[in-house]
Amino acid sequence: MTTAKTTGTATLTDGVRAEATIDLAALRANVVALRQRINGPAVMATVKSDAYGHGALRCAREAVAAGATWLGTAMPEEALALRAGGIGPEQARILCWLWTPGGPWQQALHADVDISISGRWALDELLEAVRATGRPARVHLKADTGLGRNGCQPHDWADLVAAALRAEAAGMLRVVGLWSHFAAADEPGHPSIQAQLDSFAAAVASAESAGVRAEVRHLANSPATLLLPQSHYDLVRTGLAMYGLSPVPEVGGPADFGLRPVMSLTTRLALVKEVPGGHGVSYGHHYTTPGTTTLGLVPVGYADGVPRHASNAGPVQIAGKWRTVAGRVAMDQFVVDLGGDTPEVGEEVLVFGTGERGEPTAEDWARAAGTIAYEIVTRIGGRVPRRYVGGTAQ
Known part of the structure; x- marks a missing residue:
């Protein structure tokens, strides 16, 4: 039988070489603090990369218990593991955003995972999976508003939106989300911040004028959740802040934002x-x-x-x-x-x-x-x- 010895704020189980203690009560409190801070928009708990090393399934369950209604993953395998672990769509929507050719599209559809689309190749592969499974997809269209990473460039945006709307009219998918990601929200005053806010507003307006009626529009990551209320829209994606670390240490530490390291x-x-x-x-x-x-x-x-x-x-x-x-x-x-x-x-x-x-x-x-x-x-x-x-x- 092993026991845990307490020293200061940490504990170490007897006989164990090293141990990472994960304080799930702190995680729940952080989610509550973030919800109170944004006062209205939904919260996505980002649990990619094994919940930033904290343990994806355990942290996802606690985040949902604390009021997060969305979960975010990078890899489809991460999303599928959450569903296999017992987190159903009635508990939380799961968005997966990093797809590669030949990915597990069909499995994601069967698991009721929301799928991010940044380009026509991905939409084409997704629609093949829809035809094979007979299950319509829930799609979030991602705009590249300046990060230069994933996402659809402005000159291709209208074409991607039009193709998605054609598939929606055919009953193959629903465009449930419009989104993007900041490049420098952790650097207050960086000129890219306002440029991306403007670019995202234009992408949303363009998509909506074409006929998109999204459930959620989302742009804010952890630093934007803390510092940029104009970016909150319908949903914020909280990653590092949920784990009680400051994404903007030059502005303030965890305690300054009502957070506690997990x-x-x-x-x-x-x-x-x-x-x-x-x-x-x-x-x-x-x-x-x-x-x-x-x-x-x-x-x-x-x-x-x-x-x-x-x-x-x-x-x-x-x-x-x-x-x-x-x-x-x-x-x-x-x-x-x-x-x-x-x-x-x-x-x-x-x-x-x-x-x-x-x-x-x-x-x-x-x-x-x-x-x-x-x-x-x-x-x-x-x-x-x-x-x-x-x-x-x-």
């Missing part, structure tokens, strides 16, 4: 030893001890998702003190200089958490690695077990 990552010291001054540490000796000191071995590495770019920079908390990665992060482990302290082997190491008791956060790691908090939580690998606390949804 994931904490904890491990334990595997070795503590005294070394002399001038001792090289880890590959390449990019850190050398300045004098006699103690080193602690932390048994997680880049195979677990700890970014190698945080070598000599990533922070952890051990026995209430911040320590910094000493030398390179290796595949399975890294070292910290304990400065002469001698905590016991097995002492918990809080890699990141909520920050409420002074521990590092995912944002601290993002800054140390020169990346964004999205990547820090999403990259925590499958060999780190997830432990869920505070759940209510079945």
Whole structure:
């Protein structure tokens, strides 16, 4: 039998090398806070990439319990897994937006998944699946309003809308959504923001004048949900913010938006030893001890998702003190200089958490690695077990 030991804001199950604790009560509270903030539009809980590393099915259930009526996935396999996990269309609509030729169109139709279409090739493949299954599709037409990624360019928009409306008239689909995605909503004042707002308004007006009667128009991602109320339309797509991390750290941290981080990552010291001054540490000796000191071995590495770019920079908390990665992060482990302290082997190491008791956060790691908090939580690998606390949804 294993038990969970509590230190600060994290817990670590006895006998476990490392563990990501997922606070589902915090996730539900974040969804409620976001719903209150937007005051009207529906909420899509974005659970792509295994819910940003938090566990898609568990997080989807809790988000729906907290009032999200839509779920968002990138890959069709992610959407199908949610339906297979018991989330039916009566509980939440699921939108899938990243399709490739030969994708599982028929399976998505059978599972009642909403499908995003950005070009004629995709519409043609979808209609083949409709003919094969006899099941009409629910389609969201995506406009490229300036991100330059997925989405239909303005010069092709009228043709795509017309083709979709012809298929709708034939009873093969319903255009239920019109949408796009921001390029720089996390950079207040960026000139692309207003340009995309204007472009999306024009795309919507064009489609509606052609006869589209969409259920939802949606443009806002997490930063736009927090900062751009004019972008909310009928539905907002909340990703990082739902997991309690700020998508706009230069504007405010999670608490400034009424959010609380959902994931904490904890491990334990595997070795503590005294070394002399001038001792090289880890590959390449990019850190050398300045004098006699103690080193602690932390048994997680880049195979677990700890970014190698945080070598000599990533922070952890051990026995209430911040320590910094000493030398390179290796595949399975890294070292910290304990400065002469001698905590016991097995002492918990809080890699990141909520920050409420002074521990590092995912944002601290993002800054140390020169990346964004999205990547820090999403990259925590499958060999780190997830432990869920505070759940209510079945």
